Every structure is written in structure tokens, then in C-alpha cells.
Amino acid sequence: MATTYLDYNATTPLDAGVREAMLPFLGEIWGNPSSVHHVGRKARALLDDLRDRFSIVFKCKPSEIVFTSGGTEANNLAVFGTARMLKDKGRHLITSQIEHHAVLHCFDYLKAKEGFEVDRLPVDSAGRIDPNDLKSTLREDTVLVSLMAANNETGTIQPVEEFGSICREHGVLFHTDAIQWFGKQPFAEIDQFNADLVSICGHKFHGPRGAGALFVRSPLLPDPILFGGAHENERRAGTENLSSIAGLAEALERFVRAPVFERPELGNLTEKLIDRSKAIEGLTFRGDREKRLSNTSAFTVTGCDSIALLAGLDIEGICASSGSACSAGSIEPSHVMRAMGVSAEESNALLRFSFGRENCETDLDHLLEKLPEVIERVRNH
Numbered sequence: 001m002a003t004t005y006l007d008y009n010a011t012t013p014l015d016a017g018v019r020e021a022m023l024p025f026l027g028e029i030w031g032n033p034s035s036v037h038h039v040g041r042k043a044r045a046l047l048d049d050l051r052d053r054f055s056i057v058f059k060c061k062p063s064e065i066v067f068t069s070g071g072t073e074a075n076n077l078a079v080f081g082t083a084r085m086l087k088d089k090g091r092h093l094i095t096s097q098i099e100h101h102a103v104l105h106c107f108d109y110l111k112a113k114e115g116f117e118v119d120r121l122p123v124d125s126a127g128r129i130d131p132n133d134l135k136s137t138l139r140e141d142t143v144l145v146s147l148m149a150a151n152n153e154t155g156t157i158q159p160v161e162e163f164g165s166i167c168r169e170h171g172v173l174f175h176t177d178a179i180q181w182f183g184k185q186p187f188a189e190i191d192q193f194n195a196d197l198v199s200i201c202g203h204k205f206h207g208p209r210g211a212g213a214l215f216v217r218s219p220l221l222p223d224p225i226l227f228g229g230a231h232e233n234e235r236r237a238g239t240e241n242l243s244s245i246a247g248l249a250e251a252l253e254r255f256v257r258a259p260v261f262e263r264p265e266l267g268n269l270t271e272k273l274i275d276r277s278k279a280i281e282g283l284t285f286r287g288d289r290e291k292r293l294s295n296t297s298a299f300t301v302t303g304c305d306s307i308a309l310l311a312g313l314d315i316e317g318i319c320a321s322s323g324s325a326c327s328a329g330s331i332e333p334s335h336v337m338r339a340m341g342v343s344a345e346e347s348n349a350l351l352r353f354s355f356g357r358e359n360c361e362t363d364l365d366h367l368l369e370k371l372p373e374v375i376e377r378v379r380n381h
């Protein structure tokens with residue numbers, strides 16, 4: 001059975017050219033970049049080159065890039081690292097109700113265990129955060145704001161530059177989880193987000209899994225969340241994963257500078273899906289039709305649940321998601337849908353389709369043929 005993969009927001013296949021760029025680091029280049037001998041120094045020089053290449057795309061200083069084990073760690077470092085760094089200055093933090101759990105759970109922890117106060121900004125029915133809500137929530141003792149650039153479940157794009165300017169005016173640090181943005185939206189330079197900290201994750205744009213980075217505006221020195229050596233300019237202990245970093249840098253150059261997801265045909269597939277979905281009974285589009293990642297569309301389905309729908313689609317060879325891959329297998333209703341005012345029952349029946357480079361019209365036809373049958377089967381079960 002052919003596979004129809006419509007889950008590119010969860011992960012993307014490793015690009016052949018990226019893989020090629022990683023191979024030397026899984027072979028002849030095996031030194032520890034911290035070693036003083038020539039084998040280590042060779043690895044160090046190559047790591048420095050990779051960081052330089054990264055900084056050229058970002059248009060930032062090489063020292064402002066901290067390589068991490070992925071998006072989750074980048075978000076954890078941003079939130080824990082800066083909140084703890086500034087705890088004597090203030091203990092009020094702001095995030096939103098629709099962040100990925102790799103952000104939300106950090107704030108929950110800081111609130112539950114470390115005495116911080118956390119406000120979670122609401123969203124409207126399309127999943128948009130209102131900058132005025134940010135303005136009115138900021139306080140004298142606010143030290144950190146973390147708001148995502150684009151949502152992973154709905155693809156809704158947020159006015160991040162505006163959030164950043166508001167924070168700057170108030171002298172408050174701003175972090176954005178731009179993990180779903182990179183590779184999908186135009187990228188000119190890291191300063192376009194007006195942020196002090198920005199998270200990026202390689203496997204969302206045909207790079208390797210387990211490779212990410214956090215942009216940390218100099219001279220910020222977030223408290224470490226990993227303890228050990230003085231790697232990454234004392235920002236992240238642990239011997240660098242050179243092959244992953246090589247893949248990340250290569251994927252960044254290939255697929256972020258000119259976003260790999262920006263093919264017009266890709267947007268057309270999603271637009272057609274949204275239009276044609278209106279004819280499928282009980283299917284409701286969720287999100288912002290205009291301000292949305294062009295590859296992403298989310299729907300709720302009345303009288304069904306996500307797990308049964310995903311299993312039904314999988315039997316037909318179709319890979320979709322109920323939102324964040326991390327909640328696959330769990331029956332938690334989507335917190336993003338709940339924040340958008342969707343009922344608990346419907347929030348439990350979310351289907352996200354995220355198209356990507358390898359998709360074509362045949363994949364959409366396959367989905368549109370099978371989706372009504374699967375919904376019907378799940379409903380009558």
C-alpha cells in the first residue's frame with residue numbers, strides 16, 4: 001500500500017543532500033572539539049565553520065547560537081534559563097494558552113515549584129493572540145514573555161514582531177518558539193522577530209531529528225539547564241553532536257533561506273482541501289484562513305475522536321495527526337482547540353493535515369476519497 005504522508009509539521013524526511021553533508025562527521029571526523037590535540041582541533045575548526053555558516057543565514061554573531069538536542073531543549077533553555085536568571089528582578093512571566101507543551105510545561109513547572117506567577121494570554125476563535133492583551137498583561141515585575149511565531153496544530157501565524165516591539169518598549173525579554181515558522185515562512189534575518197531568544201528545530205525542514213538551536217541575543221547568559229563542561233560559550237554543557245549540527249546548518253542553508261514549504265502548489269493543495277472539506281458532513285475548519293502556514297490545515301469532526309480517525313486513515317495509508325505528535329496515543333483534548341473556544345468533545349476530534357515537499361495532487365485526491373469513508377466508519381462504530 002502506498003503511503004500518503006500528510007504530517008510534515010510532525011517531521012520531514014531527511015534530505016539526501018543534508019545526509020551527505022552529515023556523513024563525514026559520522027566517519028573520518030570523529031574528534032572531540034574540546035580536546036587539545038590535533039584530532040580534536042580539527043573537529044573544533046569544523047564546528048566553528050558550521051557555527052559561522054549558521055550565523056551568516058541568521059545574520060547574527062556566531063556566539064549567539066547555542067546548539068541543542070532539538071526544539072524541546074531550545075525552548076526549555078529559553079524559558080528556564082532566562083526566568084531563573086532574572087528571578088531577583090521579577091517573578092512575573094507571560095506566555096499564551098496555545099504554546100507547544102515544550103514551552104507550556106516549563107511555565108507550569110516554574111509556577112508550581114519555583115514561585116513564579118504566570119499569565120497565559122487567550123486567543124480568539126481563529127487562534128490569534130491580541131497584542132493589546134500582551135500590553136495590558138505586562139507588569140512592573142514581568143521579566144519574560146514567550147509567544148510562538150506559528151502554531152503547530154492550526155498553522156495560525158502570530159504578529160511576533162509586534163509582540164517583540166511591545167516587550168522591547170517595556171524592557172522585558174522576549175522569546176519566540178519559531179520552530180514551525182522556519183522553512184515555511186519568509187526568513188531574512190533573525191532580527192525580523194524582534195526577539196531576544198528564538199528556537200529552531202532541524203527536522204521540521206528536512207534536517208536531522210535531535211538537532212536544534214537557540215538564538216540568544218548577546219550578552220544574555222541564561223542560567224544553564226545542563227551542567228558539566230563550558231561548551232557553547234558556557235550556555236550548554238555536553239560534547240557537541242557534530243553530525244547533527246552539520247545537518248542542521250546544511251538544512252538551514254538549503255531550506256530556510258528560501259523556504260522549502262513555499263511552493264505555490266503546496267498552498268493550493270491546502271486551499272483545495274479546505275474548500276472541498278465543506279462538502280464533508282461534520283467537518284469544521286479551525287484556524288485562520290488567511291494568516292496561516294500555507295501547508296497546514298486543521299479540522300474538527302463531530303461525533304468522532306482523533307485516535308479512531310487517525311487509525312482509520314492509517315489503514316488507508318494516510319498519515320495525519322491530531323495536532324502535536326507528542327499527544328499521539330493520548331486522549332487529551334487539544335489545548336489549542338479548547339483555547340479557541342471549541343467544545344471539549346470536538347477538541348477531542350482534531351485532524352491536522354500538513355503538506356510538504358513530496359506531496360502532489362494525487363495525495364489530496366486519495367485523502368478526499370478516503371476521508372468521508374473513514375469518518376462514516378468511525379461514526380457508525
Ligand SMILES: Cc1ncc(COP(=O)(O)O)c(C=O)c1O
Binds near residue numbers: 075102210
Ligand atoms: C511549535 C513546536 N515547538 C516545539 C516542538 C518540539 O520539538 P522537538 O520535539 O523536535 O524537540 C515542536 C515539535 O513538534 C513544535 O511544533
